[in-house]
Amino acid sequence: MNAPIRDRYPLAYTLYPYRKSADQDGAAIARHPVVIAGGGAIGLATALDLGLRGHPVVVLDDHEGVGTGSRAICFSKRTLEICHRLGAGQAMLDKGVVWQKGRVFHDRDEIFEFDLLPEDGHRYPAFINLSQIHFEKFLHEAIERANAEGAQIEVRGKNRVDAVTAHDDHVTLEVMTPDGPYTIEADWLIACDGARSPIRDMMGLGFEGRVFEDNFLIADVKMTADFPTERWFWFEPWFKSGASALLHKQPDDIWRIDFQLGWDIDRDKELKEESIRARVDAMLGPDVGYELDWCSIYTFQCRRMEKFTHGRVLFAGDSAHQVSPFGARGANSGIQDAENLAWRLDLVLRGRAADTIMDGYDHERVMAADENILNSTRSTDFLTPKSAISHTFRNAVLDLASRFPFARPMVNSGRLSVPCIYDDLPGFGPDVLGGPARSRAGAPCPDAPLGDGFLLDDLGRGFTLLGLNTAVPAQIDCEGLTVEGREIAAKGILAERYLGDAPTAVYLIRPDHHVVARWPAYDAQAVAAALRMALGES
Amino acid sequence: MLNVTPNLSNPDAFYEALIRSHEGLSDAQSAAFNARLILILANQIGDLPTLLEALEAARTSG
Numbered sequence: 001m002n003a004p005i006r007d008r009y010p011l012a013y014t015l016y017p018y019r020k021s022a023d024q025d026g027a028a029i030a031r032h033p034v035v036i037a038g039g040g041a042i043g044l045a046t047a048l049d050l051g052l053r054g055h056p057v058v059v060l061d062d063h064e065g066v067g068t069g070s071r072a073i074c075f076s077k078r079t080l081e082i083c084h085r086l087g088a089g090q091a092m093l094d095k096g097v098v099w100q101k102g103r104v105f106h107d108r109d110e111i112f113e114f115d116l117l118p119e120d121g122h123r124y125p126a127f128i129n130l131s132q133i134h135f136e137k138f139l140h141e142a143i144e145r146a147n148a149e150g151a152q153i154e155v156r157g158k159n160r161v162d163a164v165t166a167h168d169d170h171v172t173l174e175v176m177t178p179d180g181p182y183t184i185e186a187d188w189l190i191a192c193d194g195a196r197s198p199i200r201d202m203m204g205l206g207f208e209g210r211v212f213e214d215n216f217l218i219a220d221v222k223m224t225a226d227f228p229t230e231r232w233f234w235f236e237p238w239f240k241s242g243a244s245a246l247l248h249k250q251p252d253d254i255w256r257i258d259f260q261l262g263w264d265i266d267r268d269k270e271l272k273e274e275s276i277r278a279r280v281d282a283m284l285g286p287d288v289g290y291e292l293d294w295c296s297i298y299t300f301q302c303r304r305m306e307k308f309t310h311g312r313v314l315f316a317g318d319s320a321h322q323v324s325p326f327g328a329r330g331a332n333s334g335i336q337d338a339e340n341l342a343w344r345l346d347l348v349l350r351g352r353a354a355d356t357i358m359d360g361y362d363h364e365r366v367m368a369a370d371e372n373i374l375n376s377t378r379s380t381d382f383l384t385p386k387s388a389i390s391h392t393f394r395n396a397v398l399d400l401a402s403r404f405p406f407a408r409p410m411v412n413s414g415r416l417s418v419p420c421i422y423d424d425l426p427g428f429g430p431d432v433l434g435g436p437a438r439s440r441a442g443a444p445c446p447d448a449p450l451g452d453g454f455l456l457d458d459l460g461r462g463f464t465l466l467g468l469n470t471a472v473p474a475q476i477d478c479e480g481l482t483v484e485g486r487e488i489a490a491k492g493i494l495a496e497r498y499l500g501d502a503p504t505a506v507y508l509i510r511p512d513h514h515v516v517a518r519w520p521a522y523d524a525q526a527v528a529a530a531l532r533m534a535l536g537e538s
Numbered sequence: 539m540l541n542v543t544p545n546l547s548n549p550d551a552f553y554e555a556l557i558r559s560h561e562g563l564s565d566a567q568s569a570a571f572n573a574r575l576i577l578i579l580a581n582q583i584g585d586l587p588t589l590l591e592a593l594e595a596a597r598t599s600g
Contacts, residue, residue, distance in 0.1 A: 389569070396573035406581040
């Protein structure tokens with residue numbers, strides 16, 4: 001390419017201004033263990049996770065900070081739990097708008113309301129709303145804190161990857177900067193460069209899927225309003241601003257509004273301020289004053305790469321998979337990619353696992369992407385019926401739902417992100433406890449109160465062996481790894497979520513807090529065998 | 539398991555009631571009525587494999 005560096009979008013915050021790196025002047029080409037392309041949410045989270053595990057990381061971003069536009073707004077409990085481990089969760093929670101209730105309307109009628117987390121005993125709520133701008137800013141602040149404590153995470157602004165050559169054991173990158181191009185090498189390249197991933201294109205890799213024939217107008221408006229902190233969704237709203245509409249609160253008096261516009265639209269006309277205001281006015285009424293903060297029109301698309309691992313190049317987040325919104329399954333699944341990838345790559349970089357451990361990343365996150373795409377596709381089919389009969393059935397569900405409870409579970413205004421449970425994939429099991437389904441092998445650990453804090457705080461950065469009401473060794477050295485043992489007197493909510501009717505349990509838990517296996521009692525050989533499975537060695 | 543043996547307690551009375559329910563409805567209203575009826579009956583059956591068998595039976599009988 002070799003085109004000069006130009007901003008593709010305006011910045012909300014300059015976080016990592018361009019600085020010339022020593023790599024640009026060196027006589028020899030610099031080699032880095034990990035280079036991450038893209039400084040968005042997924043790139044920053046991956047860099048932070050690997051940096052906190054002691055690895056030097058270079059992040060290349062073609063901008064100097066976080067772009068405007070709130071884009072993703074709903075961040076799930078699982079994402080917050082991951083960010084908590086990375087040192088950014090509390091700041092997100094403090095800034096974010098906590099919500100768990102939603103209401104669904106058809107025309108003027110409220111059909112029903114839902115509650116996403118009707119139970120206590122979790123550090124984090126089901127969801128917070130937070131602009132992606134702040135989400136990324138908090139991750140960057142956590143990177144700066146980590147660097148102050150010795151981590152080596154270097155985010156290079158205005159560094160654009162223009163060419164990639166993959167070799168068996170490394171990757172060569174041509175990088176453009178305001179001072180011209182330079183070349184670096186990476187043992188591993190992680191492509192977090194978004195849905196239009198230039199690296200995916202450079203490598204000639206496909207991104208197959210579906211485009212849904214509908215357009216959605218997304219408008220973030222700033223207003224002081226006393227609507228409750230709930231997700232309000234209208235099918236065929238009486239105010240006629242779209243075929244469907246969404247209203248959802250963000251921090252700083254910003255409200256997310258979506259309108260479903262249909263397929264044949266004049267994009268330029270719809271994006272004019274007067275067109276947007278006409279729709280928003282109809283929804284909010286003539287007396288509500290507001291400012292337009294950010295607007296965009298998008299189509300629904302569901303696509304994924306066939307494989308997320310290509311030798312020494314790994315794809316994470318939107319570069320690997322893209323889903324329709326309304327399920328909060330984009331950014332949230334990308335953060336789960338990041339943490340699934342980071343602990344594996346950590347073991348590879350430390351020589352504790354073979355490259356083949358990355359196969360598990362591909363299997364698990366492809367399964368998760370398929371689950372997200374399935375849910376997202378079903379939601380889209382309900383929101384945007386593709387035929388007359390499909391529309392008839394959709395409205396039949398809506399007509400029945402206000403009167404009959406049985407129809408309410410079929411109303412689909414988005415199935416909100418929950419983490420994938422890796423059932424039946426290699427690397428998990430055995431599950432011989434007969435314990436609760438929610439904490440079975442393959443599931444992410446449900447949080448639970450423990451002492452003055454929460455269980456997830458008590459799980460280490462590596463593998464953990466939990467002994468619930470039974471003895472486990474404090475430390476096991478196995479397969480070149482150290483597994484930390486924790487004995488816990490389980491009672492109350494923790495016992496409900498991990499023991500069920502079992503009096504005792506032993507859980508082997510991965511660094512990303514997924515359950516590998518569980519037993520009624522400790523057996524050294526069984527734990528070693530399960531650990532080998534988790535490492536992809538048997 | 540889809541029951542394809544006679545199970546209606548009064549087939550003629552049900553058929554008459556079904557047809558009468560559509561009297562005075564436009565084609566669109568009839569289609570909407572049928573959709574609501576299918577959803578109500580599907581919930582009564584509940585079991586997904588049985589419902590899938592019913593869908594297949596309907597698809598292959600026309």
